[in-house]
Amino acid sequence: MQASVIASTATQARKLSAEEIKEIEHEMQLYPDKQAVGLEALKIVQKYQGWVSDESLLGISKLLDIPVSDLESVATFFNLVYRQPVGRNVILFCNSVSCWIMGSESMRSHINGKLDIDFGGTTENGDFTFLPVPCLGDCDHAPVMMVGDDLHRNLTEEKIDEIFSEYKSKE
Amino acid sequence: MVTKPLTKNIDMSRPPLDIAAYEASDGYQSVKAIADGLTPDNVMQIVKDSGLKGRGGAGFPTGLKWSFVPRGDSAPKQKYFVVNADEMEPGTFKDRLLMEGDPHLLIEGMIIGAYTIQASTAYIFLRGEYKVSEKALKNAIAEAYERGYLGKNIQGTGFDLDIILHTSAGRYICGEETALLNALEGKRANPRAKPPFPQVSGLWGKPTIVNNVETICNLPGILTYGVDWYHGLTKGNDHGTKLFGISGKVKTPGCWELPLGLPIRQLIEEYGGGMRDGLELRAFLPGGGSTDFMLPEHLDLKLDYDEIAKAGSRLATGTMILLDNETCPVGMVGNLMKFFSHESCGFCTPCRDGLPWVDEIFNEFESGCGTDKDLQILHEHVEYLGPGRTFCALAPGATAPLGSGLKYFADDFDRHIKEKRCPYRH
Numbered sequence: 001m002q003a004s005v006i007a008s009t010a011t012q013a014r015k016l017s018a019e020e021i022k023e024i025e026h027e028m029q030l031y032p033d034k035q036a037v038g039l040e041a042l043k044i045v046q047k048y049q050g051w052v053s054d055e056s057l058l059g060i061s062k063l064l065d066i067p068v069s070d071l072e073s074v075a076t077f078f079n080l081v082y083r084q085p086v087g088r089n090v091i092l093f094c095n096s097v098s099c100w101i102m103g104s105e106s107m108r109s110h111i112n113g114k115l116d117i118d119f120g121g122t123t124e125n126g127d128f129t130f131l132p133v134p135c136l137g138d139c140d141h142a143p144v145m146m147v148g149d150d151l152h153r154n155l156t157e158e159k160i161d162e163i164f165s166e167y168k169s170k171e
Numbered sequence: 172m173v174t175k176p177l178t179k180n181i182d183m184s185r186p187p188l189d190i191a192a193y194e195a196s197d198g199y200q201s202v203k204a205i206a207d208g209l210t211p212d213n214v215m216q217i218v219k220d221s222g223l224k225g226r227g228g229a230g231f232p233t234g235l236k237w238s239f240v241p242r243g244d245s246a247p248k249q250k251y252f253v254v255n256a257d258e259m260e261p262g263t264f265k266d267r268l269l270m271e272g273d274p275h276l277l278i279e280g281m282i283i284g285a286y287t288i289q290a291s292t293a294y295i296f297l298r299g300e301y302k303v304s305e306k307a308l309k310n311a312i313a314e315a316y317e318r319g320y321l322g323k324n325i326q327g328t329g330f331d332l333d334i335i336l337h338t339s340a341g342r343y344i345c346g347e348e349t350a351l352l353n354a355l356e357g358k359r360a361n362p363r364a365k366p367p368f369p370q371v372s373g374l375w376g377k378p379t380i381v382n383n384v385e386t387i388c389n390l391p392g393i394l395t396y397g398v399d400w401y402h403g404l405t406k407g408n409d410h411g412t413k414l415f416g417i418s419g420k421v422k423t424p425g426c427w428e429l430p431l432g433l434p435i436r437q438l439i440e441e442y443g444g445g446m447r448d449g450l451e452l453r454a455f456l457p458g459g460g461s462t463d464f465m466l467p468e469h470l471d472l473k474l475d476y477d478e479i480a481k482a483g484s485r486l487a488t489g490t491m492i493l494l495d496n497e498t499c500p501v502g503m504v505g506n507l508m509k510f511f512s513h514e515s516c517g518f519c520t521p522c523r524d525g526l527p528w529v530d531e532i533f534n535e536f537e538s539g540c541g542t543d544k545d546l547q548i549l550h551e552h553v554e555y556l557g558p559g560r561t562f563c564a565l566a567p568g569a570t571a572p573l574g575s576g577l578k579y580f581a582d583d584f585d586r587h588i589k590e591k592r593c594p595y596r597h
Contacts, residue, residue: 030335031335031357032375033356033357033375034357035356035357035358036355036356036357037357038357039339039340039354039357040337042340043299043338043340066357070358073358073359074357074358074359077342077359077360077516078339078340078341078342079340079341079342080299080300080340080341081340092300095506095509095510096261096262096460096506096510097261097262097456097460097492097503097506097507097510098261098262098418098419098492100502100503100506101418101419101420101492101493101494101495101498101503102418102419102420133300133341134259134261134341134343134510134513134514135259135260135261135262135263135460135510136300137258137259137263137264137266137267137298137300137301138264138267139262139263139264139416139418139424139490139492140264140416140417140418140424140425140426141424142418142424146300149302150302151302151303
């Protein structure tokens, strides 16, 4: 997946919420310096906001007193930190070797056809974002994918249809 | 007698044992032995005598690794013990089983390791995607604090230990121990130059041991049941049991704890159930995505570190990926190259520029546009990205399936060029 260039015009830091600050401060007790909390802070903000906006990045930078460039170099490095808005449910689709052998490509086509998005895309209604992820470490149940925090194993087209309808009915 | 020390408490049809049930199954006996007077030097000697080798992929002797950490009065007061739980090697699913199935075993092992090097803080560097492991470990850590196995003055030993669970956000390179340390420090996870080695200057510049989950899970058994028992588990040159896994088109893929030294054929046929009906085994990667392909003619070799090395590959993680005769070998190697290309940290040029080039060439082969010149470029990259040419082991890892794939599947590459299509596509 190509990371798109982010031309930020953000100058205002977002004021982090009380919950976000509380959780970030808890993490600060676990590490000897503030830089080490950077990734945790990004994940905490993402948990509440769905993604990490430029304004949030500035907000974290201010709270932790670390340069925004340092924070950005971490944010752009990790697969699971989203610097663009994502759907309500993120599909992490394993595209590594065992799943590939077990037919993940045709599962990918099925999802593509069903949701009308391919890797990197978000459905128009904002329900799902479809992302590839390196080996999910569940190769004896290949092909697999995660939707949100849940792991779905031994995927078939029927199973995928069921999974998506469940997430729809949850909302 | 216990024959499966790693998985004896694991039953994935129920939640993992709670601390009381774990204690009842000989759990935390090693902490009691420490309380009864076992010194760090004693533990170090026992682990050295056990012959335990690292289970993360490199197979380095654990006791020897620990012995590089400065000890005595002149050693730095702050040291760290770190668990590498960033399982992300393609085709590898063994540490997940241990963490989801018996989290207390890992915690007990961490206490042993941290005590030996006298580290008062330990981190578990866990893959962000492993949500079930995260929950299991969180519960187990809380229980261990409650029972006085963690915290201050553990069981009256005078030894303090805090365990902190760090969940990462997904990058394969974090499994490289110095990149992992950078990630823990909150930096971009590029690997560091060695020396200095982490054992001397690791996390925040302090002496640090990084061990794989499965390696650490071997420790409670060694301390509880003894070195002779440990040596008795196997008949080969390497000691102890190992988790072996099979993925691909076999009848019953899975992960099992077995003695080291079993013939490969037995693993695939007896445990994996053999290939699915109508399929034949074409080749296999013996220990994850960064090992060299092996062939059916190697099936009678034993699953231990030395014997697999003699066949030009590595036992590495012990989780095999099987290629059948109806799956395209060029496509399989191409899939692995896409992975390595995506997961390159971008720090050194051969890896950052070479792997995407290799990946692009495989796309050409896939779409029927591959040429003899492309094939030559792939061969050159086996050398350009090989050991000694790059900053860390990521790109050399990629050359293992690439080089062996080019050698064993030469006919398939040729057919892609001549037929201008993937011959396995119908």
